[in-house]
Amino acid sequence: MSILEGVESVLAMFEHGRHEVTFNDVIDELGLAKSSASRLLAQMVRYRLLELQPSTRRYRPGTLLIRAAQAATQAHPFDEQCRAILAALSDSTGFTAYLSMLDGTDTVVLQRLNGSNPVQVLSPPGARRPAFTTAMGRVLLSRLPAAEFSARYGTSGARKLPEAPAGCPATVAELAERVASASRERSAIAVNEGMPGIGAVATTLADPLSGDVRGLCLSFTAMQVSQAQAQALRETLVQAVAPVGQRLGDPLWLQPGDSAAK
Numbered sequence: 196m197s198i199l200e201g202v203e204s205v206l207a208m209f210e211h212g213r214h215e216v217t218f219n220d221v222i223d224e225l226g227l228a229k230s231s232a233s234r235l236l237a238q239m240v241r242y243r244l245l246e247l248q249p250s251t252r253r254y255r256p257g258t259l260l261i262r263a264a265q266a267a268t269q270a271h272p273f274d275e276q277c278r279a280i281l282a283a284l285s286d287s288t289g290f291t292a293y294l295s296m297l298d299g300t301d302t303v304v305l306q307r308l309n310g311s312n313p314v315q316v317l318s319p320p321g322a323r324r325p326a327f328t329t330a331m332g333r334v335l336l337s338r339l340p341a342a343e344f345s346a347r348y349g350t351s352g353a354r355k356l357p358e359a360p361a362g363c364p365a366t367v368a369e370l371a372e373r374v375a376s377a378s379r380e381r382s383a384i385a386v387n388e389g390m391p392g393i394g395a396v397a398t399t400l401a402d403p404l405s406g407d408v409r410g411l412c413l414s415f416t417a418m419q420v421s422q423a424q425a426q427a428l429r430e431t432l433v434q435a436v437a438p439v440g441q442r443l444g445d446p447l448w449l450q451p452g453d454s455a456a457k
Contacts, residue, residue: 201227201235202244206260214299215253261303261321273402276443277409278306280400280435284413285310288428293318295410297335300347302326302410312419327356327370328363328389330377330397331410336370337378338399338408338447344374362388381447382429392417396429398436401445411436 196204204225208216221232236254239245243259274294281292289312295302301323318324326332336344348354352368362385364370377383386394397412413432420428440448 196227196231198235198238201225201231202239205235205239206244206256209256215248215251215255217253221254255299258321264305273405273407273443274305274409276439277400277411278308280439281306281308281411281413284432284435288413288431290413290415290419290428293331293410293412293414295331295335295412297326297332297338297408297410298323300326302329302332302335305409312415324389325357327373328360328385330383330385330388330395331412333370333373333377333383333385334381334397334399335408335410336374337383338401344371360389361391382433384425384429386417386420386422386425394420394425396425396432398429398432399447400436400440400443401447403444403446 205216205221208220208224218232218236221227221236222229225232227235236245236247240247240254240257243257245254246257247254277294281294284290285292285308289310291310292308293304294306295304297303304318304320304322307318307320324332326336339347348356348367348370352366352371354367356363356365356367356370359365364373373383382396382398384394384396393414394417395412395414397410399408399410401408411432413428415428437448
């Protein structure tokens, strides 16, 4: 097997919704010797085609692949519509806007639009964060069927979430409550949670044709926005996304929802 054939074979393991693979997966499924698999995976990590998680020793797509995918998605009409919403909101509010997707139990930044405020919250395209720690993550999780949520987090509500920062859900049950709230309100707010001193409002938009779901978010420093202003900002975001969702036929926006301004 040539090096390119090996790279293609490893990347093909992610084709059908798989988010991570192990060293043993590569050996067993590709029929490689341990030494060959070790060299191949090490090279793929070195060149950012894969990322090795130190805590789990599992491999997932690397930043180079994610950024290549980002370049491709920028030409996707659905993402262009999402970007147009965020560009208008970033221009009108001055805050940083993000377009993200859910990958396993992480959010991944696809696009970032810098605002005009002197103080900006900046995460580069390709950046990952645990979904349970952010407003963006919880609205994206709210799109999952219950069985899929359980597949990713387990069925035990008492299960502890890993290294939960202050203010974030500490257990699967607490996360499920926050996700249910995001589903009812079709949006979420997080201030001083996963990132101290940082706040965000987020919602989602889905393309019924492709099945793609995107998270749309405005991020700000906690000192810039009061609680009442954050609620108003969430309502502004929802009002901007709702007509696009209705035009696309996104079921979330075709049904009545709780007021976001609670």
